[in-house]
Amino acid sequence: MDFAQIFSLTAGELFGVFTAAYALCALGLAMHFGYTGLLNFGQAAFAALGAYGYAFATLNLHWNMWGSFAFGIICSAVFALIMGIPTLRLRADYLAIVTIAAAQALYYAFGTSQFAWATGGSNGLSQFGTDFYSYNPIPEGRYDLGIVTLSEKEIWVRIVAWGLVAIVAVLLVVLTRSPWGRTLKGIREDEDAVRSLGKNVFVYKMQSLVLGGVIGSLGGMIFVLSSQTNQASTWVSNFTFMTWTVLLLGGAATILGPIVGSAVFFMFLMLTQTVLEGLVNIGALPFLSIAQVGQIRYLLVGLFLMLLVIFRPQGFFGNKKEMQFNG
Amino acid sequence: MANTSDIAKGAIEPGCAKVDPILIADNVTRSFGGNKAVDVAHLEIPRGKITALIGPNGAGKTTLFNLLTGFDKPNTGTWTFEGKQLAGIAPHRVARWGMVRTFQLTKALSLLTVIDNMRLGAQDNPGESFFKSFVRPLWAKKEQEITERADVLLKRFKLDAKREDYAAALSGGQRKLLEMARALMSDPKLVMLDEPMAGVNPALTQSLLDHIKGLKETGTTVLFVEHDMHMVRHISDWVVVMAEGKIVAEGPPDVVMKNPAVIDAYLGAHANDDLGTVSIDTVKEGN
Ligand SMILES: Nc1ncnc2c1ncn2[C@@H]1O[C@H](COP(=O)(O)OP(=O)(O)O)[C@@H](O)[C@H]1O
Ligand SMILES: [Mg+2]
Numbered sequence: 001m002d003f004a005q006i007f008s009l010t011a012g013e014l015f016g017v018f019t020a021a022y023a024l025c026a027l028g029l030a031m032h033f034g035y036t037g038l039l040n041f042g043q044a045a046f047a048a049l050g051a052y053g054y055a056f057a058t059l060n061l062h063w064n065m066w067g068s069f070a071f072g073i074i075c076s077a078v079f080a081l082i083m084g085i086p087t088l089r090l091r092a093d094y095l096a097i098v099t100i101a102a103a104q105a106l107y108y109a110f111g112t113s114q115f116a117w118a119t120g121g122s123n124g125l126s127q128f129g130t131d132f133y134s135y136n137p138i139p140e141g142r143y144d145l146g147i148v149t150l151s152e153k154e155i156w157v158r159i160v161a162w163g164l165v166a167i168v169a170v171l172l173v174v175l176t177r178s179p180w181g182r183t184l185k186g187i188r189e190d191e192d193a194v195r196s197l198g199k200n201v202f203v204y205k206m207q208s209l210v211l212g213g214v215i216g217s218l219g220g221m222i223f224v225l226s227s228q229t230n231q232a233s234t235w236v237s238n239f240t241f242m243t244w245t246v247l248l249l250g251g252a253a254t255i256l257g258p259i260v261g262s263a264v265f266f267m268f269l270m271l272t273q274t275v276l277e278g279l280v281n282i283g284a285l286p287f288l289s290i291a292q293v294g295q296i297r298y299l300l301v302g303l304f305l306m307l308l309v310i311f312r313p314q315g316f317f318g319n320k321k322e323m324q325f326n327g
Numbered sequence: 328m329a330n331t332s333d334i335a336k337g338a339i340e341p342g343c344a345k346v347d348p349i350l351i352a353d354n355v356t357r358s359f360g361g362n363k364a365v366d367v368a369h370l371e372i373p374r375g376k377i378t379a380l381i382g383p384n385g386a387g388k389t390t391l392f393n394l395l396t397g398f399d400k401p402n403t404g405t406w407t408f409e410g411k412q413l414a415g416i417a418p419h420r421v422a423r424w425g426m427v428r429t430f431q432l433t434k435a436l437s438l439l440t441v442i443d444n445m446r447l448g449a450q451d452n453p454g455e456s457f458f459k460s461f462v463r464p465l466w467a468k469k470e471q472e473i474t475e476r477a478d479v480l481l482k483r484f485k486l487d488a489k490r491e492d493y494a495a496a497l498s499g500g501q502r503k504l505l506e507m508a509r510a511l512m513s514d515p516k517l518v519m520l521d522e523p524m525a526g527v528n529p530a531l532t533q534s535l536l537d538h539i540k541g542l543k544e545t546g547t548t549v550l551f552v553e554h555d556m557h558m559v560r561h562i563s564d565w566v567v568v569m570a571e572g573k574i575v576a577e578g579p580p581d582v583v584m585k586n587p588a589v590i591d592a593y594l595g596a597h598a599n600d601d602l603g604t605v606s607i608d609t610v611k612e613g614n
Contacts (some may be wrong), residue, residue, distance in 0.1 A: 088594060179460060207457045
């Protein structure tokens, strides 16, 4: 086994693009679930709307990076309004059901040939990152960063991705420590108590839903800008559940939690992948083929998550007093 | 039996008009299945006074509170608060108009600290708006004022030692106190307390009574549901009696407690006892 390679691949995930993208999506969920008690099981749809919004605005409307970026955000904000208006006056489970269903519907809509003029159908969209990479100040070449060697494009997308994570994290810290965040915490626990004190609970929940969805759409944009390809198959419900895993790993009502949770999640996936593959290659696991490794590692993730929920239900960073699964 | 007072206008009878009403309800009904939980033909609450709403369990007192504050929708009925139509108005707007209620089943927010519970009770904090919350200078001063006001109230309710604790760490009685103190953070014009004394440590009862009386001095109107007849007699200016959803009697406390209809509705077998000297608990034990 090549331990140096296992190490560099695993450590590379620490600042990988997908790590940042999932961290953003999970930060959005932290806003929804951790700070407001909203059950959104359709974060994949918010991320997808960011991704398709950006790509559509660039390819079909010929907008520049800033316009495309704004368009992606607007798409997810509108989606949040559509999800929220009928459900946020009702019990928490209504939003959960509606977001599952809508995310699934959008997933099929993105993949169908009917809307191929906008979505590219099952082929998806590609080559929409020219303007994004035109801002890259780093000269062309390959750069040895000690652990990994990256191209100038790979470095640029990582800088933007982690810059976004940092900005979003700081904004969320400011927000959640403000009186606005306090009101949300009250709503998470008992809406009627907060209503009786003169707060418009519906508006607060809507603001949280839009904000968390928009943050998720940033994750979606980052996700597709790294490879400049956007395919419907990315935005399956599995994407949502991986985001939930990342959130619960780190701690639902924390800001650092989703970020560290994402890093741990992707490092764990890469570590198990490379170690298992290494073991299969040297014949140590005769009952396993290389193709099966991909599935086995998710099984291990599930096991890991179960152990975490049993022994540390509040996640790495959560406060046990604040932990609650009942939304 | 006196037929007039400085509170009622004209004869004292169920649903009678008041000299200066703050809340006027008409034909308010609410049914659960076939059970008419509330059926109030007319009710006026006098401004600046302490009014007790009494009646046996299941009389509809809590349901009436829920209806008047927008937490439940009536089958029929209208009501005005300070002359403004309130029927159909959302609960948070009712609170913003100065009519704040507490809950029989306490709703202290146990995952917030005591002081944060109090701060949440204040209104017009610019920091509670999404966009302004990002800019601390826009709300820091108001937050400071709110915190000072909260500390004064916490002291008065003897909760100042618990300031930084999570409300989860409070006893049942202390949560009642916190909920009441929190309701007062917005300086309401009418405060509606649903069984404020239930579960409160007897050592604190007297100071709570004094505080409710103090509210009247600052011009706040109080409407409260209570089972403790001593408390009702000591602090209320007016008593309204409900039974099976209807207003069956009202009047000054001394008069109401001698009213045969009230004794009948409330106490059944204890018709011969003076209501002023028994609490409902001793009556229940007697049954
Ligand atoms: N949500 C509800 N569903 C069905 N019945 C209810 C509901 N709330 C109250 N009731 C019924 O309405 C009547 C009045 O209840 P309530 O207002 O709680 O009385 P009180 O506060 O005077 O003890 C009772 O018969 C109660 O069972
Ligand atoms: Mg009641």
